Amino acid sequence: xxxxxxxLQQELLLTAIIFVLLFVKLSTKQWNSQTVLxxxxxxxxxxxxxxxxxxxxxxxxxxxxxxxxxxxxxxNILNLGTLLISxxxxxxxxxxxxxxxxxxxxxxxxxxxxFMLSSSNLLMFYVGLELASIPLAALANFDLDKKRSSEAAMxxxxxxxxxxxxLLFGISLIYGMVGSVNFTDIAVAASENPxxxxxxxxxIAGFGFKISAxxxxxxxxxxxxxxxxxVTSYLSVISKGSxxxxxxxxxxxxxxNLLFQWYNIVAVLAVLSMIVGNLFAIRQQxxxxxxxxxxxxxxxFILIGMSGANIExxxxxxxxxxxxxxxxxxxxxxxxxxxxxxGKENIDDYKGLYKTNPALTWVLAxxxxxxxxxxxxxxxxxxxFLLLGGASKGNxxxxxxxxxxxxxxxxxxxxIIKAMFMDANETPVEKLAISWSPKISMAVCMAGIVVTxxxxxxxxxxxxxxx
Amino acid sequence: MPITYYIFLAVALFSIGVAGVLTxxxxxxxxxxxxxxxxxxxxxxxAFSKMHAQNAIAIDPAAVAGVEAQLFVFFIMxxxxxxVSVGLAIxxxxxxxxxxxxxxxxNRLKH
Numbered sequence: 273x274x275x276x277x278x279x280l281q282q283e284l285l286l287t288a289i290i291f292v293l294l295f296v297k298l299s300t301k302q303w304n305s306q307t308v309l310x311x312x313x314x315x316x317x318x319x320x321x322x323x324x325x326x327x328x329x330x331x332x333x334x335x336x337x338x339x340x341x342x343x344x345x346x347x348n349i350l351n352l353g354t355l356l357i358s359x360x361x362x363x364x365x366x367x368x369x370x371x372x373x374x375x376x377x378x379x380x381x382x383x384x385x386x387f388m389l390s391s392s393n394l395l396m397f398y399v400g401l402e403l404a405s406i407p408l409a410a411l412a413n414f415d416l417d418k419k420r421s422s423e424a425a426m427x428x429x430x431x432x433x434x435x436x437x438x439l440l441f442g443i444s445l446i447y448g449m450v451g452s453v454n455f456t457d458i459a460v461a462a463s464e465n466p467x468x469x470x471x472x473x474x475x476i477a478g479f480g481f482k483i484s485a486x487x488x489x490x491x492x493x494x495x496x497x498x499x500x501x502x503v504t505s506y507l508s509v510i511s512k513g514s515x516x517x518x519x520x521x522x523x524x525x526x527x528x529n530l531l532f533q534w535y536n537i538v539a540v541l542a543v544l545s546m547i548v549g550n551l552f553a554i555r556q557q558x559x560x561x562x563x564x565x566x567x568x569x570x571x572x573f574i575l576i577g578m579s580g581a582n583i584e585x586x587x588x589x590x591x592x593x594x595x596x597x598x599x600x601x602x603x604x605x606x607x608x609x610x611x612x613x614x615g616k617e618n619i620d621d622y623k624g625l626y627k628t629n630p631a632l633t634w635v636l637a638x639x640x641x642x643x644x645x646x647x648x649x650x651x652x653x654x655x656x657f658l659l660l661g662g663a664s665k666g667n668x669x670x671x672x673x674x675x676x677x678x679x680x681x682x683x684x685x686x687x688i689i690k691a692m693f694m695d696a697n698e699t700p701v702e703k704l705a706i707s708w709s710p711k712i713s714m715a716v717c718m719a720g721i722v723v724t725x726x727x728x729x730x731x732x733x734x735x736x737x738x739x
Numbered sequence: 740m741p742i743t744y745y746i747f748l749a750v751a752l753f754s755i756g757v758a759g760v761l762t763x764x765x766x767x768x769x770x771x772x773x774x775x776x777x778x779x780x781x782x783x784x785x786a787f788s789k790m791h792a793q794n795a796i797a798i799d800p801a802a803v804a805g806v807e808a809q810l811f812v813f814f815i816m817x818x819x820x821x822x823v824s825v826g827l828a829i830x831x832x833x834x835x836x837x838x839x840x841x842x843x844x845x846n847r848l849k850h
Contacts, residue, residue: 395811402818406825413829422832423845429826430769430842434760436822437776440815441753444780444808448742448787451794453807467746 278328279339282347283390285322286383289315290376297372305366312375313709316358320351335454336393342737343389346517346590353510353597354382356716360601360608361502362709374414377407378506385514394443394453397518401439405432405482408511412499424498431481431491439478445471455526462529472530476537482515485575486544489568493552496564501611504560505604508567513593516574520589524581531581538579539670545572546677554684559607559619562684563600566643569681570596576674577658585661587734588654594730595642595654598720602639605714606632613704619688624697629704633692635714642721644685645678650725657731745786752779766830766840770823777819784808784815 277284293312296303329340358375365371384403391397409432413425447453449468450461462468480488496504523534549569556562574596577588609632611617626633642651655678663671724730752775759772788805795804830840837844 395807395814398811399814399818402822406818406822409825409829413832416832419836422829422836425829426766426833426842426845429822429829430760430766430773433770433773433822433826434776436818437753437756437773437780440777440780441783443811444749444783444787447784447808447811448746448790451787451791451804453811 275328275330276332278326279330279332280337281326281328282319282323282344282351283383283386285319286379286386289319290379290383293372293375293379297376305371309362309365309371312372313355313358313362316351316355320348320355323348323351331392333396335456336396337387337390338392339390342590342734345734345737346389346514347386349590349594349597350382350385350510350514353513353601354378354506356597356601356605356713357502357506357510359709359713360505360605361500363612363707364500364502364608368414370414370416374411374502377411380407381405381411381506382510385510388518389514391518392455394447394455394458397522398436398440398443401482402436404511404514405436408432408503408507411503411506412495414503415500418498420498421500424495427491427498428495435478435481435488438474438481442471442474442476442478446475455522459526459528462527464530464533469530469533472527472533473537476534479515479519480541483512483519483571484568485541485571486548486568489545489548492568493561493564496567497558497561501560501604501608504563505601505608508563508604509597509600512567512571513597516571516578516589516593520578520586523578524586528581535579535581535665538575539667542572542575542579543670543673545569545575546674547572550677550680550684553681554687557618557620559617559622559688562619562688563603563607566681566684567600569677570643572677573655573658573674576662576670579667579670580661580664582661582664583735583738584657585664587731587738588657588661590734591724591731592654592658594734595650595721595724598717598724599639599642599649599651602635602714602717602721603643605710605717606636606639609704609706609710610701614701616701619691620697621701622688623691623695624700625692628700628702632704632706635718637689637692638718638721640685640689642725644682646682648722648725650721650723653725653731742786742790745783749779749783749786752776752782764841764843766833766842767827769842770826770830774819774823777815781812781815784812 331338365374381404384400388397388400388404391400409425409429412428413422415421445467446458449465450458477488484492527534546569549565549572553562553565556565574589574592577585577592642649645651645655659671659674756772756776756779760769763769788808792805795802834840
């Protein structure tokens, strides 16, 4: 019996937090919102810390649910990201009437992602996926009085409903050919049967929508721009990261027999994502839209790592998602502070930022250097391992295309850095006082960017989990 | 009846749903089309479940097979209901803001 609690520890703790928050919300006592938010953040710290103490692995519910060291580590990464986003959203939520609902919805999606990560059955996977995506639409609508927020939510729920329709059709065809929804049975029965392949391609299309790989990326920019900044960062880091973890392990374990087929699909998706993401990022004026396209091109690089289909490439994907979490959340922390204080979200508004807010400028600059992959930062090592993992297949053309795209991406990341440091601006963002919670979040992100890059332990640890 | 008829019917329903999502401009009709896609999936799952059950019984009369897909159908129904209820809530928000459910008005975020 106790093994049940140990295996489900992360999910149960999260569920407990959701219930506690629900009771706080329902209680008749009127809580001070500052107290509530500090309380939630403490709970999230406990949630993150507790995840490191347990090592049990095994399966539950008749092989529907599995957990092991790697999955625990991936869940810890997601917990860390959620905590950082919660710290960044502190000032926004202080003014918001429905702060607790924000956490209820966000932690429900996190719970869905945990079940999705741990699934070893298509049914569990589907339910986890929907739990991870339906509340996110409500989150995107969280700026209740803004038109663009409800527009973003509308676009998100429509494209996610459509994507889950495609995914389900794929699942039903796969079930029809295999006669089971268990991953182990599917792995054995995977064949080049046309109907099975069709189902498999629809499944990849469903994955592609969630990670917003090009041709399935059309919702990304609009949703990222319209949603509140905290939700945008959640979408671009946690939601995307969890889906990348699942996609990597499903493709390399369940569909290992179809390696030739999915290698080609993933390579095409990777090249398209990198090129389209880069070309559109160059001409963006809004910084959230800009980061949306930059995240599309980052997904292209991750897909190159994924296409390697061995232990090195799998660990490079997990490592890069960790690095990407730190870099992207550092950038979003700065955007959140500026957007919250002045409402400015255009790249032109960032001109001359260095004169008024040097600390924020340095944080954003280091984050962008890491996203671009400049050597001392972790982003360089992340991309290096991804390309190394992809190169193990011997398809050097793909690696050359990726390397060229890294050069293009450097151009538009440096464009923002130039705007902040060099360009003159008559009405720059005034000097901002940053409160403690975004400061902690930025400090953790900066430490993460430096430490995961310079100390080789992070990658080796992930590699040792996979062996 | 051979399974191919069910597959053709399900593919036809699914395609009608996809075409509707891609061409119609009314948000509520788009959600109806998504439901059509999901119901095509349900039909296909039940048909496959029956097929696998018959195949298993042909080998061993006491065999039980194809239960998973029927369970799956119930989950799809519940999740689809949840999805549509969130979707309709968002449509209400949208109607409050722009007094229309036409998705062509959702272009403020375009450049």
